[in-house]
Amino acid sequence: MPELPEVETIARELNGHVTGRRIEAIEIFRADALGRQAPADFCRALRGREIRHCSRRGKYLIFHLHPERYLVVHLRMTGKFAVTAPLEAPLRDHRLWFHLDDGRVLVFQDLRCFGTLDVVARLSDSPALSKLGMEPLSPQCTQSWLRRALAASRTPLKPWLMDQTKIAGLGNIYASEILYAAGLDPTQPANGLDGPSVARLHRATRRILRKAILKSGTTISDFRRVDQKTGEFQHFLRVYGKAGEPCPKCKTPIAAIRQQQRSTFYCPRCQR
């Protein structure tokens, strides 16, 4: 489900709901998300700790706990968090309940059971986080960084943008939208971009992500915010999911192709 803007939205909203709350107990209804961590160890590592705040790195959500521990969560396709009053019984997609010290419950839901939750003592202990590349909205993500990074690879642009070890946080929706906004062919090799193209890609990446965060992300089927509201960026999508519809700029039908087993949407006329 969620890419950078959706995870950023969830982190911000969780801050309003769970900051300062202590985790009093944990109930696990289905342990897939814990990977090789034993449920008892997982609970023991979290119980009694206070949630100081939530942040995001790439598509990972990070709960900063006190005394120091970190809960590193990846929502994959269908993971969600909700904060609710106590329930009698878990709903079908409820995987874990974190009982908080104000009586409410932080619920982790995940229909497809792809999501992951890991507890680490230090952020540098997380193998997942250590593999991530540049944060696209950070000050370090400059045009010259992007130029050098692109020059090192002949991978087609769209798969390049989705490679989390290069830039962290872009998925299938935003990669397509960014390339449309930049007017770039998703199939062209990363190292084939000239200076002006790199500049357009850099600007489009930051502009699209900032706007998507402003709109609280994209809800296509099941993304929900912590309060169950939908994101609103889907109203601003130009190409994603719009195969056959006219390009907003030139009216050429939007094309759909497969790249690395994922759909790519683009305008064959505007993107070269």
Add this chain to the structure above:
DNA sequence: AGCGGAACCTGTCGGC
């Protein structure tokens, strides 16, 4: 280095 394919798991949708 980089690609295709499969795997993780569940639901939905379109075609026949």
Add this chain to the structure above:
DNA sequence: TGCCGACAGGTTCCGC
């Protein structure tokens, strides 16, 4: 109505 395959916003592993 029912069955079957394709597909879904992600990541990782394996083999070539």
